[in-house]
Amino acid sequence: MTASIRILVVDDHILLRQGIAGIVAPEQDMEIVGEAEHGADAIAQFDRLRPDVTLMDLQMPVMDGIEAIALIRARAPDAHIVVLTTYHGDVQAVRALKAGARGYLLKSSLIDEMLTAIRTVHAGRRYIPADVAQDIAMHAAEDSLTPREIDILALVAAGQANKVVARELSVSEQTVKAHLRTIFQKLGVGDRTQAVTTALRRGIIRL
Template sequence: MTAADRIRILTVDDHAVFRDGIAAIIAPQPDMLLVGEATNGAEAVDSFRNLRPDVVLMDLQMPVRSGIQAITEIRALAPSARIVVLTTYDGDVQAVRALKAGACGYLLKSSLRKELLDTIRIVHGGGRYVPAGVAQQIAIHAAEEPLTSREISILELVAAGKPNKVIAWELSLSEDTVKAHLRSVYSKLDVNDRTQAVTTALRRGIIAL
């Protein structure tokens, strides 16, 4: 198999050790070739534009520009781009965001080597892949009413440790309005207090620290 026939891969992650690990997994594969690396979402878009890889392995939580932003921009450049998210977060909300942005696959960094290689081949062949556990969480929460942008903003400030009075001042709301939004958040997330709301929202990828 010539270099032109191999699956050309771009890996995007801000951790050098992880990029090195991916390179070590790809190197022995006769049908794959690592053509580039990027350390953030902005570099990912530039590298894609210059290299035009067949498959992009994309982290989500990165400096400068997030993985979701990079996926959106790459798909705008090339609607047929094949992108696989590689993340430590198994939250259903984050997975849905990535897939809606244009990702064709969603994998956890804890996935086995074989699952990663199989996913690259599946996505390159035009398929899609989401692990069973993540797909199940997406299905479980699919019928639930999502949090509004205002509720998410308030929850992010709660996660930052700010009291209702400060949140109200920062968002130009009354304190009673903040409390009403929080009651709605508790109901939608099926939790009883601020701590549970933040924990659940972080786990599902609704907010990030």
Template sequence: MRDGLRAVIEQEPDMEVVGEAADGREAIGQFQKLFPDVMLIDLQMPEVDGLQAITTIRSEFPDATIIVLTTFPGDARVVRAFTLGATSYLLKTARRDEIIKAIRGALAGRHTMAPEVAQEIASYTGHEALTEREIDVLRLVAKGRSNREIADALCISEDTVKARMKSIMGKLGAEDRTHAVMIAIRRGFMDSQT
């Protein structure tokens, strides 16, 4: 993917690839060293994920222009990326000319969002987001823990776990615990590695 992007970008007379990184930690270091006008970043990377890298870069360089280019359309990830300071959010399935247009737009101060991502966000408009505590419960559900084990791990009562699960399932429109985990992963509330 990086080779293809580099080739497309370098065909543009007014653009140049000044650096590349294989993981999030390296991406942060490259930004600090090179101060690029625009940075393209994935969300899922080794060492430091894209959201953590955006947070670190924007804390040191508040005006950094960062475009997320990823395979994850989940609405929670998108909102988090924009909240942390991403300028645009594209999927890796975007055509190369769309990526070039997004880079030019970002330099001009415009935000770009993949149409599929915008559609997914719109489909969840009005739905209540999961709280951090609900996500904690769901992470343990994903690991196959029982209500008792979840209660013990989070130092809460078993009744509280049941109440949180009821809330989670209502918010996600889930049929059961497994379905709730699958929806939460798809929407980006938690990673599949959780």
């Protein structure tokens, strides 16, 4: 009999962890061997259990998923990690994949898709849903926002006026306005509201 795929589930919501356990339970080729509620806990559980596949949320307390993925892959370059997130954005997906994730899956996905992703990644292949892959490809040739531009956009998203943003970042208001013009151009938008909406959708910033 073929050994089961041993799965570690990492998410700060116990109901979601229980839901995944319920989905996996009937599958003869899978078993949940451990759970973790944040990234630091995930690293400790990974070291202890050495699971075949880790399902990793991104937004968690203590340590987020992307940092945990990078640290796990540094310890175990062959670790098979599938991101399981509510966030669709291409920028967030790219960050996760660069950190070392082998798969990217939305929590809204169908049960069959999650099971397929687990089996695909366990077999050594990547799993990225077609719509996420399309979004990544669509924006691949675009100039990404700089860290300073992201800082400015995050403050704008928080409702701060240009003069407040300037004071927070110790720059002139004209510098903020110049950065905003560049941000609008890079994102293909015409105003602050569109910039924030686009950045949130793509996972460039988070509220």
